[in-house]
Amino acid sequence: MSKIESNVAVPAGVQLPIYMDNHATSQLDPRVLEAMMPYFTTKFGNAASRNHSFGWEAEQGVETAREQIASLIGATAKEIIFTSGATESNNLALKGVAEMYRERGNHIITQVTEHKAVLDTCKRLEKQGFRVTYLPVKADGLIDMEDLKRAMDDKTILVSIMWANNEIGVLQPIAEIGKLCHERGVLFHTDAVQAVGKVPVNVIADNVDLLSLSGHKIYGPKGVGALYVRRRNPRVQVAAQIDGGGHERGMRSGTLNVPGIVGLGKACEIAQQEMAAEAKQLAHLRDRLKAKLESELDYIHVNGSMEHHLPGNLNMSFVYVEGESLLMGIHEIAVSSGSACTSATLEPSYVLKALGLGDDVAHSSIRFGIGRYNTEAEIDYTAAKVIDVVKKLRELSPLYEMVKDGIDLSKIEWAAH
Ligand SMILES: *Cc1c(COP(=O)(O)O)cnc(C)c1O
Numbered sequence: 001m002s003k004i005e006s007n008v009a010v011p012a013g014v015q016l017p018i019y020m021d022n023h024a025t026s027q028l029d030p031r032v033l034e035a036m037m038p039y040f041t042t043k044f045g046n047a048a049s050r051n052h053s054f055g056w057e058a059e060q061g062v063e064t065a066r067e068q069i070a071s072l073i074g075a076t077a078k079e080i081i082f083t084s085g086a087t088e089s090n091n092l093a094l095k096g097v098a099e100m101y102r103e104r105g106n107h108i109i110t111q112v113t114e115h116k117a118v119l120d121t122c123k124r125l126e127k128q129g130f131r132v133t134y135l136p137v138k139a140d141g142l143i144d145m146e147d148l149k150r151a152m153d154d155k156t157i158l159v160s161i162m163w164a165n166n167e168i169g170v171l172q173p174i175a176e177i178g179k180l181c182h183e184r185g186v187l188f189h190t191d192a193v194q195a196v197g198k199v200p201v202n203v204i205a206d207n208v209d210l211l212s213l214s215g216h217k218i219y220g221p222k223g224v225g226a227l228y229v230r231r232r233n234p235r236v237q238v239a240a241q242i243d244g245g246g247h248e249r250g251m252r253s254g255t256l257n258v259p260g261i262v263g264l265g266k267a268c269e270i271a272q273q274e275m276a277a278e279a280k281q282l283a284h285l286r287d288r289l290k291a292k293l294e295s296e297l298d299y300i301h302v303n304g305s306m307e308h309h310l311p312g313n314l315n316m317s318f319v320y321v322e323g324e325s326l327l328m329g330i331h332e333i334a335v336s337s338g339s340a341c342t343s344a345t346l347e348p349s350y351v352l353k354a355l356g357l358g359d360d361v362a363h364s365s366i367r368f369g370i371g372r373y374n375t376e377a378e379i380d381y382t383a384a385k386v387i388d389v390v391k392k393l394r395e396l397s398p399l400y401e402m403v404k405d406g407i408d409l410s411k412i413e414w415a416a417h
Helices: 030-039 053-073 086-100 116-127 145-151 174-184 258-296 323-329 350-354 359-363 376-395 398-404
Strands: 080-083 107-111 131-135 156-160 187-191 210-214 225-229 300-302 313-318 339-342 345-348 365-369
Touching: 030 258, 053 080, 053 210, 053 225, 053 258, 080 086, 086 116, 086 156, 086 187, 086 210, 086 225, 107 116, 116 131, 131 145, 145 174, 156 174, 174 187, 258 300, 258 313, 258 376, 323 365, 323 376, 345 350, 345 359, 350 359, 359 365
Parallel strands: 107 131, 107 156, 156 187, 187 210
Antiparallel strands: 080 225, 210 225, 300 313, 313 365, 339 345
């Protein structure tokens, strides 16, 4: 790993460190905190207490949130089941459907670039006798609809394809998938954590049967999420995975996290009001960052289709730069790398590998997750800093020098070491 000196002036108004990792989590919106506060203090009742005003007040807060969430995704309030987050929502959707529809079939279809909350759940279901097809993705990160059609058989009960990918920001053709699933009588679940509140989502128009969402990715609190479960055409049932008390129409027992739920509801309400304008602003910032990087650096490329893309996402590979050194060089900007720290080793991201990237290029990739609180000045500083660090690292890179000298690296026979 190389450590380099980089002194890029910090513009007025920019505070370090800069947070640009909004796919990992997002800052709580102050308006959300304000809505939550009373439910920590005076309105502390248990939403299941039916005998007094403390309970009614808490229940009122929960029901308002249910309406706010339903409204954002085109559902009805009764179709919203509260959970501890999208990891639980994904578990409940997949395991709940698998258990409930086992008589009908044992085949599930998903894709290789799903979040671990879906992939690991599928692995467990495989151990229990379910058959899972993991669809590949094309170089642009999108699934091939023909692959999906071919994978479906008379034992297929569920398709689970995420709306927006958390690493590369690619939006899958959800409406097309939903239509196909409904034609074939197969249930359709989507992990929409990164899509809800960022792009228009409508479970009716897009034929979605189950949808997972999470509070902390949309400027709401951590530890709260929801699962949409369709009640009509078709009426979907999921077997509870947590028993006791029969809360949430028997699908998810446990005393409700009332302040969290109120916060999630408020976050959805804000998203609904501001999404159109915010998406424009985020796309503007993202395109500005991309343009600046591309104007100053060669051998860089964007990962994932830019045509089907989340507004605030930019995932870029900086070839001939060592990923760890690059991240070190820009350490006061919080971003994610194309490496996943699984156990003690640094593994290249399985999502980037699924696009066909080699390990080196995956490691030298950065995910910029631009969000509500990022400013143009922060973008400009980030661009300047990345450009400076990449240029300096490349000065130290023999590979880059050889490429610049016109040597075809693929023709070189490397000595064994
Ligand atoms: C963050 C995330 C999850 C997990 O959500 P939690 O609420 O943190 O459990 C699931 N899927 C995607 C795509 C995510 O980005």
